[in-house]
Amino acid sequence: MTLNEFLSHLDGVRYNGTGDYTAKCPGPLHEHGDKHPSLSVTDGTKGVLLHCYAGCTAADICEDIGLSLGDLFYEQRATPRNTIPPIDVLRILQQETTILGIAAGDMLAGKPFTDDDLRLIQQASARVLKLTSAYL
Numbered sequence: 001m002t003l004n005e006f007l008s009h010l011d012g013v014r015y016n017g018t019g020d021y022t023a024k025c026p027g028p029l030h031e032h033g034d035k036h037p038s039l040s041v042t043d044g045t046k047g048v049l050l051h052c053y054a055g056c057t058a059a060d061i062c063e064d065i066g067l068s069l070g071d072l073f074y075e076q077r078a079t080p081r082n083t084i085p086p087i088d089v090l091r092i093l094q095q096e097t098t099i100l101g102i103a104a105g106d107m108l109a110g111k112p113f114t115d116d117d118l119r120l121i122q123q124a125s126a127r128v129l130k131l132t133s134a135y136l
Contacts, residue, residue, distance in 0.1 A: 001071045003043040009065040012037050019043065026064040027056025047073035089131055096124040 003021075007013050010023040014037065024030070025039035029052070039061070042049040050058045050072070059069055084092075103121045106113070113121070 001048065001067075002074070003041070003048050006048045006067075006072070007041060009067065010039070010041070013041075025052045025054060025056055025061060027052055027054070027061045028064065029054045029056045084131075093128060093131060096127045099124040100128070 007021060007023070010026065012022075012024040012034075014022050016022060019042065021041040022037040023039045023041060024034035024037050026034075027039075030038070034054075038053040039056075040051045040053070042051075050061055052061065058072065062069055062071065099120060103113070103117070103124075106117075
């Protein structure tokens with residue numbers, strides 16, 4: 001559910017100019033109506049954030065407007081996290097770690113590195129870090 005979809009369930013919604021909204025809280029602590037808007041609603045990174053200054057819980061607020069707590073979270077996109085087949089990841093890691101192993105041996109032997117060598121070492125290291133962080 002988006003922030004605007006959530007706000008459509010509330011009364012007295014006002015934008016405060018700093019990215020937050022206030023509204024009349026529908027929660028149970030306002031059985032005679034919320035005369036002074038006490039609900040703060042914010043667009044969070046993973047969903048809609050709620051805070052009632054009178055003390056209503058997010059669960060109570062959602063229940064009173066016919067929603068669940070899960071409705072507050074934004075829908076996750078159905079895109080695959082990793083697009084490289086695992087067998088190809090292993091092949092790439094094998095190739096890049098071979099380059100790094102040769103470089104380590106050359107360094108221990110005291111051989112100097114050219115600019116091209118250093119570029120290849122940096123690329124191999126970056127690929128290993130990227131692949132391991134994506135798959136671990």
